Amino acid sequence: TQLLEQSxxxxxIQEGENLTVYCNSSSVFSSLQWYRQEPGExxxxxxxxxxxxxxxxxxxxxFQFGDARKDSSLHITAAQPGDTGLYLCAGAxxxxxxxxxxxFGKGTHLIxxx
Amino acid sequence: KAGxxxxxxxxxxxxxxxVTLSCSPISGHRSVSWYQQTPGQGLQFLFEYFSxxxxxxxxxxxxxxxxxxxxxxxxxxxxxxxxxxxxxxxxASSRAQGARYNExxxxxxxxxxxxx
Numbered sequence: 001t002q003l004l005e006q007s008x009x010x011x012x013i014q015e016g017e018n019l020t021v022y023c024n025s026s027s028v029f030s031s032l033q034w035y036r037q038e039p040g041e042x043x044x045x046x047x048x049x050x051x052x053x054x055x056x057x058x059x060x061x062x063f064q065f066g067d068a069r070k071d072s073s074l075h076i077t078a079a080q081p082g083d084t085g086l087y088l089c090a091g092a093x094x095x096x097x098x099x100x101x102x103x104f105g106k107g108t109h110l111i112x113x114x
Numbered sequence: 115k116a117g118x119x120x121x122x123x124x125x126x127x128x129x130x131x132x133v134t135l136s137c138s139p140i141s142g143h144r145s146v147s148w149y150q151q152t153p154g155q156g157l158q159f160l161f162e163y164f165s166x167x168x169x170x171x172x173x174x175x176x177x178x179x180x181x182x183x184x185x186x187x188x189x190x191x192x193x194x195x196x197x198x199x200x201x202x203x204x205x206a207s208s209r210a211q212g213a214r215y216n217e218x219x220x221x222x223x224x225x226x227x228x229x230x
Contacts, residue, residue, distance in 0.1 A: 031216045042118070042223050043204075045220075101149075102149075102159060103159070104156050107156060
């Protein structure tokens with residue numbers, strides 16, 4: 001059972017369009033992170049959201065953490081070819097005592113065509 | 115400031131062999147976490163080391179082990195390799211214990227392991 005479900009799994013759109021990627025779970029997370037990974041490289045952290053209902057903006061990217069801290073979304077405005085990559089959400093579940101590893105979704109493969 | 119360095123970048127082994135992967139964290143970072151990435155399962159947490167001690171372990175068999183040295187460098191070992199161990203192995207470093215404390219993780223480029 002995948003704790004974090006990401007949708008869509010694949011997305012190919014034209015440059016200039018808007019898109020939203022979703023990350024959903026039945027579990028509550030103490031925090032949620034979004035990463036972007038390019039071929040042959042490790043994931044690079046884009047943002048961390050901690051508070052339910054929190055919205056963070058990073059240029060054309062808008063990240064939202066659900067009120068119940070079970071879900072998150074990433075919205076990209078006016079997508080550009082440089083946005084192409086694998087977008088991963090990852091949540092931290094605090095089960096008490098010691099550090100817990102991040103739980104990752106399987107990712108959304110995003111292709112922005114010129 | 116140098117990033118996280120993983121060696122080797124590519125590795126080909128046969129079933130039954132063992133392998134050791136290396137990770138050098140960013141200078142000053144004391145925590146190293148290891149993840150396995152496959153197309154089918156995505157990224158899965160293996161374990162985390164902080165101050166030379168394993169702090170948490172994911173749901174992987176005992177064939178997967180690791181250690182951390184006093185300079186924070188970490189190694190991961192997989193014994194008795196199986197075909198299903200073929201994956202990209204990523205390590206990530208952070209200043210302190212990572213996920214639970216919302217520490218920023220910095221990933222290396224990974225070691226691509228192929229088991230034939």
